[in-house]
Amino acid sequence: MNILGASSITGSALDAEKxxxxxxxxxxxxxxxxxxxxxxxxxxxxxxxxxxxxAANGNGLQGVRVSEIFADQSKGELINNPQHPHADNEGNxxxxxxxxxxxxxxxxxxxxxxxxxxxxxxxxxxxxxxxLSIGR
Amino acid sequence: xxxxxSIPANSFTGAAAPLTMRNFQADLERTxxxxxxxLTSGASQGVGEDPFGTMMKKFVNEVDSKMKVSAAEHxxxxxxxxxxxxxxxxAGQESSVAFTLMVELRNKLVESYxxxxxxxx
Numbered sequence: 001m002n003i004l005g006a007s008s009i010t011g012s013a014l015d016a017e018k019x020x021x022x023x024x025x026x027x028x029x030x031x032x033x034x035x036x037x038x039x040x041x042x043x044x045x046x047x048x049x050x051x052x053x054x055a056a057n058g059n060g061l062q063g064v065r066v067s068e069i070f071a072d073q074s075k076g077e078l079i080n081n082p083q084h085p086h087a088d089n090e091g092n093x094x095x096x097x098x099x100x101x102x103x104x105x106x107x108x109x110x111x112x113x114x115x116x117x118x119x120x121x122x123x124x125x126x127x128x129x130x131x132l133s134i135g136r
Numbered sequence: 137x138x139x140x141x142s143i144p145a146n147s148f149t150g151a152a153a154p155l156t157m158r159n160f161q162a163d164l165e166r167t168x169x170x171x172x173x174x175l176t177s178g179a180s181q182g183v184g185e186d187p188f189g190t191m192m193k194k195f196v197n198e199v200d201s202k203m204k205v206s207a208a209e210h211x212x213x214x215x216x217x218x219x220x221x222x223x224x225x226x227a228g229q230e231s232s233v234a235f236t237l238m239v240e241l242r243n244k245l246v247e248s249y250x251x252x253x254x255x256x257x
Contacts (some may be wrong), residue, residue: 014220018219128233129236
């Protein structure tokens with residue numbers, strides 16, 4: 001039994017938002033990676049959330065879960081640079097499809113969501129403390 | 137201005153429903169369930185058992201288990217097994233609130249005991 005109401009719900013949301021920030025940082029770090037793990041240019045990853053029923057708290061409260069991390073299949077730019085070690089026969093290099101502006105906005109929204117969930121936890125603790133102070 | 141009677145009845149459960157229409161039944165059932173389990177000081181007197189003692193023992197066990205969970209979570213973060221710092225902090229909050237609740241309950245019990253003792257014979 002959780003005294004702090006929906007702390008497991010908030011915990012799941014914090015986990016999910018943290019994963020989103022991690023994936024965004026991975027995208028930004030690999031923004032210029034022309035040869036990824038599979039040999040092709042790096043494809044940016046996108047995180048999808050889904051809600052799950054949190055049975056432990058009863059009441060049908062819905063937590064959040066990362067349902068899948070899939071790669072964005074859109075093609076990046078093709079840059080002509082014959083001196084590049086990863087250039088193909090025509091001298092073109094396939095760049096990753098990471099748009100820095102998109103990634104920065106994603107990171108900002110994920111950070112704000114994380115902070116909003118932290119505010120929920122802080123409020124829940126304040127409620128509990130004020131309820132306990134009734135008897136003092 | 138939408139008259140309340142024109143809102144379909146099955147839309148009252150959403151978050152957008154007006155506050156007066158939201159269904160608080162689940163919350164009411166939960167609080168009455170807490171009362172029945174004897175968590176308030178109105179616990180019924182059992183024959184030959186010590187209700188205060190058992191209640192305090194139950195509380196101490198629960199607080200102890202919460203503290204163990206919190207210590208385990210902190211260990212996981214310290215050893216690097218888990219990168220979720222917020223889980224450890226949440227578990228710490230939980231155990232601290234539970235501990236404060238137990239201390240308040242103990243204060244109330246001691247106070248009522250002293251009240252009884254003060255009665256002139």
